[in-house]
Amino acid sequence: MYQTLLASLENGIYTVTINRPDKLNALNKDVFTDLDKMLDEVAANPSIQSVIITGAGPKAFVAGADISEFTALNKEQAMALAKRGQDIFARIENATKPIVAAVNGFALGGGCELAMSCHFRIASGNAKFGQPEVNLGLIPGYGGTQRLVQLIGKGKALELLMSANMIDAPEAKSLGLVNHITTPEELLSFTQNLLSTINSKAPLAVAGCIRAANAVFDESKDGYALEIEEFGKTFTTEDMKEGVTAFLEKRKAAFKGK
Ligand code: COA
Numbered sequence: 001m002y003q004t005l006l007a008s009l010e011n012g013i014y015t016v017t018i019n020r021p022d023k024l025n026a027l028n029k030d031v032f033t034d035l036d037k038m039l040d041e042v043a044a045n046p047s048i049q050s051v052i053i054t055g056a057g058p059k060a061f062v063a064g065a066d067i068s069e070f071t072a073l074n075k076e077q078a079m080a081l082a083k084r085g086q087d088i089f090a091r092i093e094n095a096t097k098p099i100v101a102a103v104n105g106f107a108l109g110g111g112c113e114l115a116m117s118c119h120f121r122i123a124s125g126n127a128k129f130g131q132p133e134v135n136l137g138l139i140p141g142y143g144g145t146q147r148l149v150q151l152i153g154k155g156k157a158l159e160l161l162m163s164a165n166m167i168d169a170p171e172a173k174s175l176g177l178v179n180h181i182t183t184p185e186e187l188l189s190f191t192q193n194l195l196s197t198i199n200s201k202a203p204l205a206v207a208g209c210i211r212a213a214n215a216v217f218d219e220s221k222d223g224y225a226l227e228i229e230e231f232g233k234t235f236t237t238e239d240m241k242e243g244v245t246a247f248l249e250k251r252k253a254a255f256k257g258k
Contacts, residue, residue, distance in 0.1 A: 001037075001041075002034040002037060002038065003030050003033075003034060004018065004019055004020055004028075004030045004031045004034045005017065005018060005019055005031070005034045005035070005038060006019045006056065007038065007041075009045075009047060009048060010192075011192075011196065011199075012047065012048065012049030012050065012199050013049065013050055013051070013052060013192055013195050013196070013199070014041075014042060014045075014048045014050070014051045014052070015051075015052045015054065015188065015192075016038055016051060016052065016053050016054070017054050017055065017056050018031060018053070018054070018055050018056060018061075018062055019056040020056070021055075021056040021057030021059070021060070023063075023066065024055075024057075024059060024060035024062070024063030024105075024106060025055040025056060025057070025060050025061065025062045025063065025111070026062065026063055026064055026065065026066040026067070026110075027062060027064070027065050027066060027085070027110045027111070027114070028065075028066035028068075028069055029069065031066075032084055032085065032088055035088050035092075036088055036091070038051075039088070039091045039092065039095065042095060042097055042099075043095070043097075046257075048097065049097060049195075049199040049203065050097050050098040050099070050100070050195045050198060050199055051095075051097060051098070051099040051100070052099075052100055052101075052102050052188065052191050052192070052195065053092075053099060053100070053101050053102070053114065053115075053118060054101070054102040054103075054104050054187070054188065055103075055104055055105060055111075057105070058104070058105065058126075058184065059105045059106065060104075060105040060106040060107075060111070061101070061102075061103045061104050061105050061106060061107040061111050061114075061115060061127065062106075062107060062108075062110060062111030062114055062115075063106045063108050063109070063111055064108045064109030064110045064111055064132070065081075065085070065109055065110040065141075065142070067136065069081075070136075070138075078141070081141065082141030082142065085110065085113070085141060085142030085143070086141070086142055086143050089113060089114060089117035089142050089143050090117070090143070092114075092117040092118060093117045093118075093119075093214060094210075094211075094214060095119075095210070096206075096207035096210055096211070097203075097206075097207070098119050098195060098198050098206060098210070099118045099119055100118055100119060100120055100121070100122060100191055100194070100195060101114065101115035101118040101120075101121045101122070102122050102124075102187050102188055102191045103115050103121055103122065103123040103124065103127040103129075103169075103178065104124050104126075104127065104184060104187055105124070105126055105127060105128070106127075106128050107123075107127060107128070107129050107130075108128070108129070108130050108131070108132055108166070109130075109131060109132055109133055109140065109144075110140075110142050110144075112129050112130060112131055112144060112148075113131075113140055113142040113143055113144040113147065114142070115129075116143070116144065116147040116148065116151060116177075117142075117143060117147065119210060120178075120179050121172075121177065121178040121179060122178060122179060122180045122181075122182065122187065122190060122191045122194070123169040123172060123173070123178040123180070123181050123182075123187075124169070124181070124182055124183065124184040124187040125169050125181055125182070125183060125184065126169070126184055127168070127169045127172065127178070127181075128166045128167070128168055128169075129166065129167050129172045129177060129178075130160060130164060130165060130166035130167065131144050131148065131160055131161050131164065132164040132166070133161075133164070134161070134162060134163075134164050135164045139161070140161070144161070145157075145161060146217075148160065148161065150217055151175075151176060151177055152175040152176060152177055156175060169181045180194075200255075201255065202234075202237070202239035202240070202242075202243055202253075202255045202257070203239070203255065203257040204233075204234065204237050204239060204257060204258075205234055205237075205239065205240070205243075208230035208231075208233065208234060211226065211230060212226055212227045212230050215227075237258060238256060238258040239253075239255045239256060239257065239258060242254065242255060242256070243255070
């Protein structure tokens with residue numbers, strides 16, 4: 001189904017592994033094509049409740065855009081590449097099923113940008129984050145200048161963007177870039193457990209949380225107005241009736257995503 005991704009679906013969790021370990025899972029054209037396909041599959045397949053994105057091998061989540069594809073690009077082609085990356089990462093950010101990055105090693109350049117486009121991030125202790133583009137005479141092109149500022153604030157973001165310095169997992173956690181740190185062995189099981197908790201909640205309400213939180217960073221939207229709208233929408237769902245009834249009947253709710 002995919003050339004550069006491994007994918008498996010278990011208990012509603014679709015685990016997607018970027019699988020170019022000999023190139024530290026660098027993002028080339030084929031990975032973008034596959035990520036696009038993967039997002040189509042996630043939207044279309046009702047058995048998929050949530051997604052984990054991780055990298056193959058013990059060393060890297062994703063070590064960036066594939067630098068070997070940069071050599072022949074002119075300005076227009078470079079802009080088209082950045083647009084392609086931004087569009088795919090925006091699809092991840094705006095997906096209405098939770099997509100979580102399980103960062104198992106280097107998350108550099110486009111890898112850090114991919115992780116930041118996910119709804120949140122869990123890291124193994126050996127993870128390293130950075131935007132080393134200025135080492136190459138470039139800047140990030142897949143949303144990194146925007147999302148890094150959103151996630152960790154402008155001052156620290158500009159320090160990392162301008163210095164190309166890498167940060168380790170504890171520093172990433174202290175900055176709010178990652179939510180939890182695990183051992184490499186426990187990274188996937190920890191992330192799966194957290195997603196199992198989320199998957200047991202009302203899916204339409206979870207989707208509403210994503211839309212409302214994303215509106216904070218969308219100048220075309222009034223986040224408070226959108227929250228009112230989303231709050232109202234939940235009152236038309238079967239799951240809201242089930243959730244409230246189950247609470248009053250002191251039993252666990254059985255949500256259907258309707
Ligand atoms: N694009 C293309 N190939 C990459 C890559 C990238 N972003 N990152 C790593 N690779 C390749 C290397 O060229 C090497 O391939 P080879 O074995 O065919 O020579 C292989 O992956 C292993 O990487 P290597 O550099 O030997 O591993 P290392 O442990 O010595 O260093 C890094 C690891 C992550 C520090 C180093 O690979 C690196 O700096 N990568 C580029 C990071 C970057 O600048 N990303 C932003 C791109 S815009």
